Amino acid sequence: MSQDQQVLNGDFRQRLTIDTQDLPWSPSPGGHVQRKRLHLVGRAEAGQVTSLVRYEPGARFPRHDHPEGEEILVLEGVFSDDRGHWPAGTYLLNPEGYSHAPYSEDGCTLFVKLRQYPGNDREKIALETADQPWRGSVRKGVAWKKLYAQEPYADSARLERWEEPASLGTLTFPAGAEILVLAGAFTDDYGTYRRWSWLRIPAGGTLAPTGGEYCELYVKEGGFAYLREAA
Secondary structure: OOOOOOEEEOOOOOOOOEEHHHHHOEEEEOOOOOEEEEEEEEOOOEEEEEEEEEEEOOOOOOEEEEEOOEEEEEEEEEEEEEOEEEOOOOOEOOOOOOOEEOOOOOEEEEEEOOOOOOOOOOOOOOEEEEOOOOOEOOOEEEEEEHHHHHHHOOOOOEEEEEEOOHOOEEEEEEEEEOEEEEEEEEEEEEEEEOOOEEEEEEOOOOEEOOOEEOOOEEEEEOHHHHHHOOO
């Protein structure tokens, strides 16, 4: 890897958990926009990256393109761009070739994944999940909402709601998974995961909740297929 390349949490064979509430905010090139980086492989401002991003009230980001796409889940506040105003709970997938000049009048917090969605025929999605009904699952006490799935791409994303985490047994992720706790908390043998905790489960890995409370989660599976692992 060349000298201008950076790596943060680039080994996808390892189980990783981060309590993002314990991380400090760092400045970004956009004025009054801060971030907490969870994963980066590549150049500092042009690599594959997963972050929490916070817009201060009135913050604006210059117009920019999104090579290999962008995924956004609005966690707090209202995020705005050329297509509209997106409240908390909105899921956005901007495929290759999309450009925008985002901003937030009153401030917002986002979960953002960049350069992880190759393919110029991916669907452009703007979904206000609060308006979508929860669907029943084959697992008792679990409901879900589809965010993204599209043939022939390997990745998919959804929201899940767990009524009693300890009742779920062992969950298996053949293609690996990323999980962000959106509300509530759960525990397993390794720790407790509260709001905005981020977990990365390697391919073939498992998760076995042992306790906790009602919680809501963002779950992404199959995304490792499009990630560049650190050399």
